[in-house]
Amino acid sequence: MIKPVRQFLNPLDATYITFYGKENMNNYNKVSNTRVIRPVWDRTTRCFHWINVLCVFVLSAIGTAILYEDNLGFSNEGIILLKTVHVYTGYVFTINLLWRLGWAFFGNVHARWKAILPFRSGYILELCTYVKDFRSGTPPTYLGHNPLARLMVTLLLMLMLMQASSGLILAGTDLYKPPFGGAIAKWVTNGDAERLAQLKPGSKDFVDLVAYKEMRTFRKPVKKTHEIGFYLLLIAILIHIVGVIITEIQLKQGLISGMFTGHKVLPESPKNKD
Numbered sequence: 001m002i003k004p005v006r007q008f009l010n011p012l013d014a015t016y017i018t019f020y021g022k023e024n025m026n027n028y029n030k031v032s033n034t035r036v037i038r039p040v041w042d043r044t045t046r047c048f049h050w051i052n053v054l055c056v057f058v059l060s061a062i063g064t065a066i067l068y069e070d071n072l073g074f075s076n077e078g079i080i081l082l083k084t085v086h087v088y089t090g091y092v093f094t095i096n097l098l099w100r101l102g103w104a105f106f107g108n109v110h111a112r113w114k115a116i117l118p119f120r121s122g123y124i125l126e127l128c129t130y131v132k133d134f135r136s137g138t139p140p141t142y143l144g145h146n147p148l149a150r151l152m153v154t155l156l157l158m159l160m161l162m163q164a165s166s167g168l169i170l171a172g173t174d175l176y177k178p179p180f181g182g183a184i185a186k187w188v189t190n191g192d193a194e195r196l197a198q199l200k201p202g203s204k205d206f207v208d209l210v211a212y213k214e215m216r217t218f219r220k221p222v223k224k225t226h227e228i229g230f231y232l233l234l235i236a237i238l239i240h241i242v243g244v245i246i247t248e249i250q251l252k253q254g255l256i257s258g259m260f261t262g263h264k265v266l267p268e269s270p271k272n273k274d
């Protein structure tokens, strides 16, 4: 096999030319192997991705501290502060997520639902072929999401939606914060204006104890859902990261830098060009 000795990036047409043969300019055995740099991820998709990474990291870290609050020995004020920071980060996370879900109607062709959801006709066959080809080391090149990545992205979006909706309810039950905090505060005080004015998160001082107990019973499955969602999301994120690294090692398409620059480096005509 001839070894490649030099590779040049042609900045004019964004192609790579690889030269093979002896290290002698007059005696080149030249074979051109063109790799094309293609724009894929639009700016909104990239911004969503990195804001989301940051939010999930902060939410998971603070969430873990809330989960182990008894072992960590926080004061009541300390735990309220932790939950408040978690909820404000959660608002950023939720708005960013909703923005992305909306962008799937307006973004470029790779950001749209059609390019994300694993429901198009012939998808199962395409998925099986992709997995088989990937295992044999010759997977087809996809410009946007490959069939396996579609599954992963759909799962991640569903889990994040589950975290956002259960988290927004908990923001109401634990801290009386929007969007449901007003209604929950009225519930636990039986709508008494005086109690309502003095109601404080983390304290039972001005609540109606029967109504408060009812609210806590309602909260229980929501809290469980939020906790299970957290573990599932951690597992899904781990699989996502390992999947990206394995694909990058095998195909060398600049997947990771692509989430910063928006470009992929592709060795051949991609399968989904549209």
Ligand code: HEM
Pocket (backbone or CB within 6 Å): 055, 056, 059, 060, 062, 063, 064, 066, 067, 083, 086, 087, 088, 089, 090, 091, 093, 094, 160, 163, 164, 165, 166, 167, 168, 170, 171, 172, 174, 175, 223, 224, 226, 227, 230, 233
């Ligand atoms: C990726 C997203 C999120 C992750 C990974 C996450 C993680 C967690 C974890 C692990 C807990 C502790 C659960 C427990 O004590 O049983 C927690 C609690 C909580 N989360 Fe989240 N969360 C996320 C999003 C949100 C959002 C969007 C909100 C609201 C805006 C939110 C509001 C809350 C509240 C109020 C609690 C306290 C519940 C309690 O007392 O346990 N979370 N979160």
